[in-house]
Amino acid sequence: MIRIRGLSKSFGAFKALDGLDLDVPEGQVLGLLGPNGAGKTTTVRVLTTLLQPDAGEATVAGHSVLDDPDGVRRSIGLSGQYAAVDEKLTGYENLYMVGRLYGMSRKASAGRASELLDQFRLSEVAGKRAGAYSGGMRRRLDLAGAIVARPPVVVLDEPTTGLDPRGRLDTWEVISSLVSSGTTVLLTTQYLEEADQLADNIAVIDAGRVIAKGTADELKAQVGSERIDVVLANPDHMQAAAALVSSTAGPGARLEINHQTRRISAAAPEGHRMLVRTLTDLQEAGLPVVEASLRRPTLDDVFLQLTGERPDEPAPAPSDPHEPSRKEAINA
Ligand SMILES: Nc1ncnc2c1ncn2[C@@H]1O[C@H](COP(=O)(O)OP(=O)(O)OP(=O)(O)O)[C@@H](O)[C@H]1O
Ligand SMILES: [Mg+2]
DSSP states (O other), X not given: OEEEEEEEEEEXXXXXXXXXXXXXXXXOEEEEEOOTTSSHHHHHHHHTTSSOOSXXXXXXXXXXXXXXXXXXXXXXXXXXXXXXXXXXXXXXXXXXXXXHXXXXXXXXXXXXXXXXXXXXXXXXXTTSBGGGSXXXXXXXXXHHHHTTTOOSEEEEESTTTTOOHHHHHHHHHHHHHHHHTTOEEEEEESOHHHHHHHOSEEEEEETTEEEEEEOHHHHHHHHOSOEEXXXXXXXXXXXXXXXXHHHHHOXXXXXXXXXXXXXXXXXOTTTHHHHHHHHHHHXXXXXXXXXXXXXXXXXXXXXXXXXXXXXXXXXXXXXXXXXXXXXXXXXX
């Protein structure tokens, strides 16, 4: 349903997309995982016909973004990274308007708006101006707007960033039910856990290129199943402790050492057993620990493993001038 080949896009001399290839079969969810600036939103904008690529091609439900942008827009629902709702309208009016813009009847638009407000736990504030909504409510309203017309393909750009845990779980549920009704979803995220929950397949992108592809399990297998973290009491013990953790963990531990936070982290294929052994070793060597934990791999770990370095994080812009409002998206 989504096919991307050799997609490239530069802004001046800067290559935001550098020969990207992606496929999403019908009814599946592809998680596009990447750090700030990886090119996720740029991919989404090309795919939704809001941005022209310099090279390569992309098709949605068989429609080319270059040759048949109208066909693409008819097949796709978008929830952009920054919620684009009409602040002057109520939640209900926002969804009703979207239905009407998609050519649905008054009655169908009204029914669909109520149904979605209910599904997204917004019924109580349905009559309030969206300008008075919290960030999470806006996000949910925006997401609801993307699926008003039940498009066969839905593109969600970081749908849960900024949501509270309840909002995140609700959103995951909505996405799962979309998928079970046959919708194809491309979802960008910075959270491995989210991709893990929702995506059939994951593509990790960095600097506008796919650097790894696979299921969540396949990717996690690459970083080792779990990691241990220890924080030392004394900064002077770092070197000795690192050597000890390294020998306990064995080859392939991929140690990470942060002198500032006095934290040492290592891949722990045997999980808790390795944690216990490391703590015992450190204690016997007289290197006190103030904090110790076992954790699942994070996106950072995947990146560390794939690229050998941490993703550098440019400060996020307060608002994105490139992200068009929903109305522009519909009129485009
Ligand atoms: N219109 C533009 N003009 C100039 N540079 C741009 C433009 N749009 C994007 N970029 C740059 O392209 C790169 C990729 O941006 P993009 O928004 O696709 O990243 P992202 O993966 O969505 O990041 P984030 O997780 O922060 O949303 C960034 O370095 C960004 O600054
Ligand atoms: Mg983005």
